[in-house]
Amino acid sequence: MAYGKLAIILTCAGCCAVIGAQAAPAPAATDMRQVFAPLSLPDAPNRYNSGSGLPGPDYWQNRADYMIHARIDTSTHVLSGEETLTYTNNSPDSLDTLWLQLDQNIYRPHSRAGFANPERHPHTTEGMVIDSVAIMRHGHEIPLPPRISDTRMQLVLPDMALTHGQKVRIRIRWHYTVPGPWGGRTAVTPARDGEMYEIAQWYPRMCVYDSHRGWDTLPYLGQEFYLEYGDFDYSVTVPWNFTVVGSGALLNPGDVLTRTERARLAQAARSDRTVMIRTAHDVTDPTSHAARTGEKTWRFHMENTRDVSFAASPAFLWDAARIDLPPVHPAPGRKPVPRLAMSVYPREGSGPQAWDRSTEYVKHAIEYFSNQWFPYPWPNAVNVGGHGAGMEYPGIVFDGWEDQNDTLFWITTHELGHDWFPMIVGSNERRDAFMDEGFNTFIDAYASRHFNHGEYAPKHDAEFAPLTGRPADDIIAVLKDPKAPPLMTPAELVPEEYRHPVTYFKSAYGLMLLREQILGPERFDTAFRRYIQAWAYHHPTPSDFFRLMESEAGEDLGWFWRGWYFENDWPDYGISGLSHVNNDARQGTQVRIRTKGRLMLPVTLRLEYVDGTHLDQVIPTESWHLTNTVTATFPGGPAVDRVILDPDHILPDPDRSDNIRRLK
Structure with a gap:
């Protein structure tokens, strides 16, 4: 039944x-x-997005590939960089302008984010300074004057339009001052053994151009982001005594790691138990580094991803264990890469129920979500114990070094779950946050039941307080609150007081009702896996999700979508x-x-x-x-x-x- x-x-x-x-x-x-009554969904089916909820026969998506070189000046906290962006127009349209995101401009005085969310941005910086922009043609650079509006940059292509199938290469030089611990998406935080840099949303990034609205240029207000997919080669230059971890695979371990560190990483790649790569003793021992003066450059590579981020510090303890999944096979000419769960954190974060267990949690999350829903595609998964932003990026998440016990497990699992939503399934969380936070809260609630025979079940950390008791009883206050917005409310029109109760909890609980009460686990899981597989590395809309779940599960669910997602109805x-x-x-x-x-x-x-x-x-x-x-x-x-x-x-x-x- x-x-x-x-x-x-x-x-x-x-x-x-x-x-x-x-x-x-x-x-x-x-x-x-x-x-x-029949429900009319917001996006009508067409040849780009089919009536079955699958990508249509003419579905297209543009692509952004990056080569980035960055350097941290620790004396001034300035991050400077140069990137070469290769943008491919797969759309049927001719593009005479390009739009990029400059997220660091939320910290500028009088930014839109400062007015929209003043509690998030109590201090200011000069934001991202664009030193130069040029289009690359036949080995020459042709300067492009940028038009900057808040957190967006528009580039007008000179004497040309980018037609279907064409590529353009843009070189951008930039720098910005890394905010202090108050920076929500990039930060530098003091620790006992040195400063910790958590670097995210740190380079000019292409906006999405799609068939629904053309350029998606919402100003960044400090919450989530929406990006195209591509390959990244990036390098980070830091002082000799820094350790760097980042999205993707480290390409030059022989240049930046000691023989001992490389041997320990090889041991971790064969071990289900956590292996220390850099110990507390190493952190205070200058001879534990591959160099003792000057700077080192760490090089990383990541394929088919929306974004990359990294963390750097002389204070990091570093541990790792293998992820029990097949090795990653990168581009031709590169060796298969073993999968590693990793954690970095300061000495003050260590402890038997604190960050000593972080990699155990990372390993479980990646393996559980891979086996339950869709295989994890990237070589490493890194948990960073820093100032505690609780924020996710492909292959790396930033959590708080003071977290421990159930809190550390829940936040680690939740942030890593974002590798599936929206890093693999690239929904537009800037507009439809429930497809990001809610879908992820749904899968990580089941992960809590699964881990170590329910050691930390049920999930009820502070961020998701409604899950402390009976979810059916806890959600009633939200459903009956006349001020509570429906799930289909645009993300940035959801007041902060309702963001977690609605975007996280109501969305997750709705999927639980759909799975356990309406469709049953077998039909739901089959349809949900099909949704993830069909839209991996693509950009689904809510209409695509609704249609695919109906088509794959064999059920007319218009009454449920209307009552739970478009309205706040209850039984x-x-x-x-x-x-x-x-x-x-x-x-x-x-x-x-x-x-x-x-x-x-x-x-x-x-x-x-x-x-x-x-x-x-x-x-x-x-x-x-x-x-x-x-x-x-x-x-x-x-x-x-x-x-x-x-x-x-x-x-x-x-x-x-x-x-x-x-x-x-």
Whole structure:
């Protein structure tokens, strides 16, 4: 069956059950026609995005490849860089301008982000300074004057338009001052043994050009980002005593690591247990480095990714263990790369229930999500114990060095889960945050149940406080709050007080209802995996998700999308009658149920007998198509004690006063 209680629980032999609908007054019937009316999704299907929810036969996506050289001046905290951006136009349109994102400009005085979210940006910098921009042609640089507006940069291509299939190479030189610990997306933080640099959203990045709105140039206000996919080669020059970890594979370990460190990494690649690469003793021992003066340049490579980030510090302890997945096979000419779960953190973050266990958590998250949903595509997964931004990037996440116990497990698992949403499945989290935070909260809640026989289950860290009790009861306050925005509200129109209750919790709980109560795990998991596989490294919309889940699961879910995603509807069932057929228990029992809500979720009805046995029956959604009351008939059996609607409190029913009735 398609519903939550997939098997009727029989504790008396030969039982069966029948549901019969009764006529309802016209107003209720009219209301039901509104509840179950066909739902028009925001994006109509076309040859780019098909009616099945899959990419259409003419689906296209542009591409951005980067070569970046960066250097940190630790005396001034200035990060300077030069990038060569190769942009490929796969669209059917001719492009005469390009748009890039300059996220560091949120820290400029009077930035839009400073007004929109003043609590996030209490201090200012000069933002990203663009030193030069040029288009590369035949080995020459042709200067391009940038037009900078807040966090966006527009480049007008000279005497040309970029047509379908053409590429353009742009060289950009830039620098900015790394904010202090208050920087939410890039920061430098003091530690006992030196400063820790967490560098993210740190280079001019291409905006997305797509078939839905052309250039997507929303100003960056400090939350999430939306980017094209491509390959990255990047290098970071730092003082000799720094350790650097970053997205992707380290290409030159022989230049930057000692023989001892390389041997320990090789050991970690064969070990399911955590191996120390740099110990607390190494951090205070100058001879533990490959060089003792000057600077070192660390080189990294990452393929088919939206972004890269890195962390650098002389204070880092570093440990690693193998990820039990097949090696990554990079571009031709490069050797297969073993998968490593890694953590870096300062000495003050170490401890048996603190960052000593971080890599154990990283390893579990990557392996669990890979086996459950979609294989992890990149060579390394890194957890950085820094100032505690709790932020994710492909292959690397930034968490707090003070985190420990369940908090460290939950934040590590959640941030790494973002490698699936939105790093692999590249939804537009700038606009549809529920497809980012909510989908990820959904998968990491199950990861908490799975880890070490439920050591940290259920998930209920501070960020997701609603998951502390019964989710069905906790979500009611959100559903009934007249100020709470629906899930389909554009991301930056969701007030901060509702961001976690709605974007994270309601979205995740909706998927749990869909999986456990509406479709069942087998149908849901098959469809959800198909969604991830079909849209990996692409840009799905909410309409694509809704259509694909219906098509793959074989279920018309318009009523659920309307009630849960476009509205804040809830179920509200009650028992309005209980009697024996012809006053004779041997002939059966009839239960009359009514609905006062607008979300017709399948609901379990339990008949409890005086001998301690019970019989469950699921009232399906279709029962309510033309009526607001149904009658369930149970076969004859023992004497009845009472009947209960939703006995396990699965549904968010705000009024349970009429969910139990005893036979008089």
